[in-house]
Amino acid sequence: MVEFMMPFTIDVNLQNGIIPNAPIVQTRHLSDLQGLFADSAAESALLAENPILYEVYEATENPVVEGHLRYSTTVIYPGKVGDEYFFTKGHYHAIGDRAELYLGLLGEGYLLLQTPAGEVHALRMLPGTAAYVPPYWGHRTINVGTENFVFFACYPADAGYDYASIAEKGFAQIMVERAGKPELVANPKWRT
Numbered sequence: 001m002v003e004f005m006m007p008f009t010i011d012v013n014l015q016n017g018i019i020p021n022a023p024i025v026q027t028r029h030l031s032d033l034q035g036l037f038a039d040s041a042a043e044s045a046l047l048a049e050n051p052i053l054y055e056v057y058e059a060t061e062n063p064v065v066e067g068h069l070r071y072s073t074t075v076i077y078p079g080k081v082g083d084e085y086f087f088t089k090g091h092y093h094a095i096g097d098r099a100e101l102y103l104g105l106l107g108e109g110y111l112l113l114q115t116p117a118g119e120v121h122a123l124r125m126l127p128g129t130a131a132y133v134p135p136y137w138g139h140r141t142i143n144v145g146t147e148n149f150v151f152f153a154c155y156p157a158d159a160g161y162d163y164a165s166i167a168e169k170g171f172a173q174i175m176v177e178r179a180g181k182p183e184l185v186a187n188p189k190w191r192t
Contacts, residue, residue: 010060012059012152016106017105017148017151019073022059023060025058026055028053028054028089029052030043030051033089034047036089036166037081037084038189043082046081051077051079053076053079053088054088055074056072057075066156067157071152072152074153077143078143078145082176083177083178085182086142089163090138090139090163090171091161091163092161094159094162095160096135096136098160099155099156100139101131101153102125102132102152102153103131104130104131104149104151105127106147106148106149107126107143108145108149109143111123111133112139112141112171112173112175113134114171114172116136120172120173122175144175144182169191172186173187
């Protein structure tokens with residue numbers, strides 16, 4: 001017999017991207033991403049302040065099983081480590097064939113995607129931009145503006161997270177500021 005879950009609504013504050021009363025809030029400081037930025041000296045210097053880089057507001061605690069969805073908002077604060085913009089940790093899905101959908105709400109950023117072999121694509125995101133993360137692509141988001149970059153994400157509840165692959169190899173390219181504008185460059189820490 002099918003068990004029916006009750007439908008529900010959750011409010012998203014469109015002024016700041018926060019989900020009030022979110023059952024799960026993850027706050028990521030620079031120390032949580034230690035070693036992921038290309039400029040180790042700049043990272044070490046900024047670690048004394050240990051700024052918050054981003055926060056994730058998960059709207060639901062839906063069952064982590066096939067057939068359910070979860071969704072969240074992410075608020076990435078403006079800033080740089082050296083000349084590299086603040087970003088999220090980045091991950092592949094533990095179940096690789098799961099896709100994800102992002103919708104830009106506030107600010108300006110990029111969705112950086114990468115295959116396990118290191119093929120990279122960067123998609124610019126603004127308010128109203130819908131970006132599709134296909135199966136098997138690693139992904140991280142980057143704030144390239146002077147205000148908070150906020151996006152909504154919807155993903156299969158059972159997708160899971162593979163952070164270890166990113167921690168081990170990194171991304172083949174990074175987003176840095178050059179002449180006041182974002183530019184993709186080769187990551188000197190990329191490990192094939």
